[in-house]
Amino acid sequence: MRILAALLLAILAAVAQEPAPTFSTTTRLMEFSFVALDKSGKPVTDLKMQDIQVFDKGKRRDLSFFRFEGQQAEVKQPAKLPPGLFTNRVEFTPGPPRNVTALVLDTLNTAPTETIWVRAQLTRYLKALAPQTRVAVYHLGSKLSILHDFTGDVEELRARIAKAGLALPQQQQADMNATIRDAEEMLKMFNNDPAILEMLTTQIENEMQANASVRQRNMEMTLGALETLGRHLSGVPGRKNLVWIGGGVSMLSITGAMGFGARGGVQSFESVIRASAQRLAQQGIAVYFVNSRGLQGDTTYSASSAGSITIRGRGRFEKQQQAEEISADPFPAASTMAGITGGRVIQNTNDFTDGLKKATADVQGSYSAAFYLYDEPDGKWHNLKIQVNRPGVNIIAREGFLSEKPPSKAASWTTEEWRSAIHNPMPSTALVVDARCEMMPGAEKGTVGLTAQVEPTGLYFQMKDGRSQAQVEICVAEKAATGEVVVHTEEGSVAAPDRDARKVGPESARYQRVWKPSPAAQTIRVIIRDKVTGQYGVVDIPTAKIPSYPEPVK
Numbered sequence: 001m002r003i004l005a006a007l008l009l010a011i012l013a014a015v016a017q018e019p020a021p022t023f024s025t026t027t028r029l030m031e032f033s034f035v036a037l038d039k040s041g042k043p044v045t046d047l048k049m050q051d052i053q054v055f056d057k058g059k060r061r062d063l064s065f066f067r068f069e070g071q072q073a074e075v076k077q078p079a080k081l082p083p084g085l086f087t088n089r090v091e092f093t094p095g096p097p098r099n100v101t102a103l104v105l106d107t108l109n110t111a112p113t114e115t116i117w118v119r120a121q122l123t124r125y126l127k128a129l130a131p132q133t134r135v136a137v138y139h140l141g142s143k144l145s146i147l148h149d150f151t152g153d154v155e156e157l158r159a160r161i162a163k164a165g166l167a168l169p170q171q172q173q174a175d176m177n178a179t180i181r182d183a184e185e186m187l188k189m190f191n192n193d194p195a196i197l198e199m200l201t202t203q204i205e206n207e208m209q210a211n212a213s214v215r216q217r218n219m220e221m222t223l224g225a226l227e228t229l230g231r232h233l234s235g236v237p238g239r240k241n242l243v244w245i246g247g248g249v250s251m252l253s254i255t256g257a258m259g260f261g262a263r264g265g266v267q268s269f270e271s272v273i274r275a276s277a278q279r280l281a282q283q284g285i286a287v288y289f290v291n292s293r294g295l296q297g298d299t300t301y302s303a304s305s306a307g308s309i310t311i312r313g314r315g316r317f318e319k320q321q322q323a324e325e326i327s328a329d330p331f332p333a334a335s336t337m338a339g340i341t342g343g344r345v346i347q348n349t350n351d352f353t354d355g356l357k358k359a360t361a362d363v364q365g366s367y368s369a370a371f372y373l374y375d376e377p378d379g380k381w382h383n384l385k386i387q388v389n390r391p392g393v394n395i396i397a398r399e400g401f402l403s404e405k406p407p408s409k410a411a412s413w414t415t416e417e418w419r420s421a422i423h424n425p426m427p428s429t430a431l432v433v434d435a436r437c438e439m440m441p442g443a444e445k446g447t448v449g450l451t452a453q454v455e456p457t458g459l460y461f462q463m464k465d466g467r468s469q470a471q472v473e474i475c476v477a478e479k480a481a482t483g484e485v486v487v488h489t490e491e492g493s494v495a496a497p498d499r500d501a502r503k504v505g506p507e508s509a510r511y512q513r514v515w516k517p518s519p520a521a522q523t524i525r526v527i528i529r530d531k532v533t534g535q536y537g538v539v540d541i542p543t544a545k546i547p548s549y550p551e552p553v554k
Contacts, residue, residue, distance in 0.1 A: 029064070029065075029370050029371070029372055029373075030370060030371055030372075030373055030401055031065070031237075031284065031368060031369070031370040032284070032368070032369060032370070032384065032397065032398055032401065033069065033238065033239045033240075033284060033286070033342070033366055033367065033368045033369075033397075033398075034342065034366070034367055034369070034386055034395050034396060034397035034398075035239075035342070035362045035365050035366050035367075035395070035396040035397070036365045036366075036367065036388065036393055036394070036395060037362075037365055037393070037394045037395075037396065038392055038393060038394070039392050039394070042365075043070060043361065043362070043364040043365025044365055044393050045068065045070050045071075045364070045365060047068070047367060047388070047390070047393075048066075049063055049066035049369075050389070051388055051389050051390055052066070052367075052369065052386065052387070052388060052389075053386070053387040053388075053389065054369070054371060054384060054385070054386055054387075055384070055385040055386075055387070056382050056383075056384060056400075057382055057383065061371040062371060062372075063369050063370065063371050064370055064371055064372055065368070065369060065370035065371075066367065066368070066369045067238075067367065067368045067369070068366075068367055069098065069099050069238045069239050069363065069366040069367055069368055070363060070364040070365050070366055070367075083545075083547040084436050084437060084438045084546065084547045085434070085435070085436055086434070086435045086436070086437065086539050086540070086541050086545075087432075087433065087434045087435065087539060088235065088427060088428075088429050088432065088433050088537055088538060088539050089235070089432055089434070090235050090236050090237075090429065098236065098237050098238035098239075099134075099236075099238040099239045099240070099363055099366065100134060100135075100136065100150060100233060100236050100238075100239075100240050100241070101134070101135050101136075101241045101243060101359060101360050101363065102135075102136050102137075102138060102229060102233060102240070102241065102242050102243065103122070103135060103136070103137045103138065103243045103245065103356070104138045104139075104140055104144075104225075104226070104229065104242060104243065104244045104245065104246075105118065105119070105122065105137065105138070105139050105140065105147070105161075105245055105246070106140040106222070106244060106245060106246025106247070106292075107139065107140065107141050107246070108140050108141055108142070108218055108221060108222060108246070109140075109218055109222060109246045109247040109248055109249060109330075110246045110247045110292045111247065111292075111293075112172070114247070114292045114293065117292075118245060118246075118292045119161060119162075122137075122161060122245065122356075123158050123161060123162065125356045125357070126157055126158050126161075134150050135150065135157065135360075136148060136149050136150040137157060137160070137161060138229060138426075140222065140225050140246070142221075143225070144225035144228055144229060144425075144426065145425055146425055146426060147160055147161060148160040148161075172214070173210075173211045173214050173215065173328075174207045174210065174211055176204070176207065176208065176211065176320075176321065176324040177321070179203075179204060179207060180204060180315070180317045180320065180321050183200040183203075183204060183316075183317060184315050184316065184317070186200060187200065187316060192316075197316060200317075201317070201320075202263075204317055204320050205255065205256050205257075205261065205262075205263040205264075205320060206263065208255045208256070208263070208320060208323065208324055208327075209255050209263060211324065211327070211328075212253045212255050212267075212327065215249070215250050215253065215327065215328070216253065216267075216269070218249060219249040219250060219269060219272075219273075219333075222249050223249070223272070223273070223276040226242065226244070226276070226280060226285075226287070227276060227279055227280060228424060228426060229242065229285075229426060230242070230279070230280045230283040230285045231283065231426075231428040231429070231430050232426035232427065232428060232429065233283070233284075233285065233429070234283040234284065234428070234429055234430045235429025235430065235432065235537075236429070237368065238366070238368055239284075239286065239362075239363050239366040239368070240283075240284050240285050240286065241286050241288055241343070241359045241360070241362065241363065242280070242285050242286065242287050242288065242343070243288045243290060243356060243359045244287060244288065244289050244290065244334075245290045245292055245356075246290075246292050247291070247292055247293060247330060248289060248291060248330020248331070248333060248334050249273075249330060249333050250269070250327055250328060250329065250330065250333060251268065251269050251270050251273055251332040251333040251336065252266070252267070252268050252269070252270075252326060252327060252329075252332065253265075253266070253267040253268075253269070253327050254266050254323035254324075254326055254327050255323065255327075256320070256323065257319035257320055257323070258319045258320075258322060258323045259323065260319075269333075270332075270336070273333050273336055273337060274336060274340065276337070277336060277337040277340035277341055278340055278381055278400075278402055279402075280337070280340075280341050281340050281341045281342070281398040281399065281400070281401065281402075282401060282402050282404070283430075285341055286338075286341045286342045286343040286362075286398065287334075287337045287338050287341045287343040288338065288343040288344050288345075288346065288358070288359040289330075289334035289337065289338055289343070289344075289345045289346065290346045290356065291330065291331075291334075291345075291346065291347050331345065331347060339399055340398065340399040340400075341398050341399075342396055342397045342398035342399070343359075343396075344358060344359070344362075344396070346358065362396065373403065375403070377403045377404055377405040377406075378403050378405060379402075379403065379404070379405030380402070380403055381400055381401075381402050381403075382400045382401055382402070382403055383399060383400040384397065384398065384399065384400045384401065404533070406460050406462075406532045406533050407532065410471045410531035410532050411531060411532075411534075412473060412491070412531060413473060413529065418475060418487070418489065418527075421475070421527055421529075421536065421538070422475070422477045422479070422485060422487065422525060422527070423485075424538075427525075427537075427538030427539070427540060428535075428536050428537055428538050429537060429538075430458070430535040430536060430537060431454050431455065431458045431459075431528060431529075431530065431535050431536055431537030432454065432455035432458060432537055433452060433453070433454050433455075433526060433528050433537035433538065433539045434452070434453050434455075434539070435450065435451065435452040435453075435526055435539045435541060436450070436451045436452075437449070437450045437451075437524065437541050437546050438546060438547050438548070439546060439547065439548035440514060441548075443514070444516060446516045446517070446519065447514065447515065447516045448514070448515065448516070448517060448546055449512070449513075449514045450476065450511075450512065450513045450514070450524075450526070450541075451510060451511070451512050452474070452510070452511045452512075452526050452528065452539065453509050453510040453511065454472065454494075454509045454528045454537060455509070456470070456494060456508065456509045458530070458535065458537075459472070459494060459509065459530050460530055460532045460533045461494075461496055462532065464493075467495050467496070468495070468496035469493045469494060469495045469496060470493065470494045470509075470530060470532070471491070471492075471493050471530070471531040471532060472491070472492050472493065472494060472509075472528055472529060472530060472531060473489065473490075473491050473492075473527075473528070473529045473531055474489065474490055474491075474492060474511050474526075474527070474528055474529075475487060475488070475489045475525075475526070475527040475528075475529075476488045476489075476513060476524060476525075476526055477524070477525045477527070478517045478518050478521035478523075478524055479521065479522060479523045479524075479525060480518065480520040480521055480522060481520070481522050482520065484518075484520065486517070486518050486521070488513075488515075491531070492511065494508050494509045495508065496508075511528070517543065521543050522542065522543055522544075523540050523541065523542055523543065524540075524541040524543060525538060525539070525540050525541075526538070526539045526540075526541065
């Protein structure tokens, strides 16, 4: 077993198709991608490192890595691993080793009447997709799920979307325009009776509060789902476009008569949305928001301009109607997220395939670059400024980066956090995890041996008890088809020889276990987590693929 474990890294390296540069918290190399376009919006494909200048808070950063990502790479089948070897390295999974476009079909925030239209538009867009474009499609409903992982087979994608059952959200918002229209008609019937007016006002404002609760819940679920997808894609180098198709989320909630009255209030979620967008940007995700509502009518205001709006006097419930419209406006949140991550917002068009085309076309003009950070992390957001020494070139890039300052104390996951990671259909690639699993010869039937290791360059090392070490949590979860799970967790540490984290080898970041899994187990999920940074990696091992070896002849 030990000999096989020692060979693990060598075998993986031998069959790897394309070694990618390593960017890690240990070396503090900050990687980012950007898109270069000319004045007509066409990709610029011939920039060189010397054409780019990057400034962090006014201080110029010297680039140590520069790569054009727009060339059409040859699509290769993922390398096959020898029996018993499993990994979450992107070069061994179906999909591209670099540059991805992930389409998120959002029915959580989309009106049921728009869902069929969105699906039809998405199918039409896939017809026009360039050959060998690698795309994945995900569905955001009551949870985030994979409709189809990365593929260049457009027909297969279209067929999967057509067959997919897209469940409607459990809680839907009341149509306040219809409610207010009916209330106005009722007031006329009762000759504007003050008692009826008070009753209708109470009813309308109660529905507004219910709508506000639904929107907040949906916003929290949506941001959590997008960040989960970010962790799933974080191991892919290059440009990572997340195309979010749906009704969007709200950044400002106003209830009552424009915030006034017994049931009035104003609540801003800008800080929550900005923090989520910054985490996505840190993972290299660029958010493209495509509004499913198509061409908008009277959208003369947004949350950012609400304070200066003149009441237009449409009726007795004008202030409530205006508050609801501002609260339902998705563009302030979408613009914030796209701006921070280096994406785009597509609006006011009945052909949202235009937005999808822009997202995939941007990859043709995309570049990756990186620079070293020698300063001590301050835990703050740093704005980046990218200048091009060539006239007529426009840059689309993330707003900045977080100079991550890990907490001084490691933190263990709660039971709920472990449960979420165990059942999440999209395993994280934020840490690279390799594993060997096989039936143990000479042991009781059904006994397996597991050797798992994490790429040490992804771990955060700090001084503890006189040694430079990283603290990790390991989870081995047996998952049955019935949903039953058997979980084993423990903690460990990875020590750096001579207090130098650069000298840590894979053999120091290895975990071994021998046990007899439940006969009902169909998958063994291995999770290794850095307790300081919170980053983790996941490897799934189908029990049907665990090899067994013949007993030696005596």
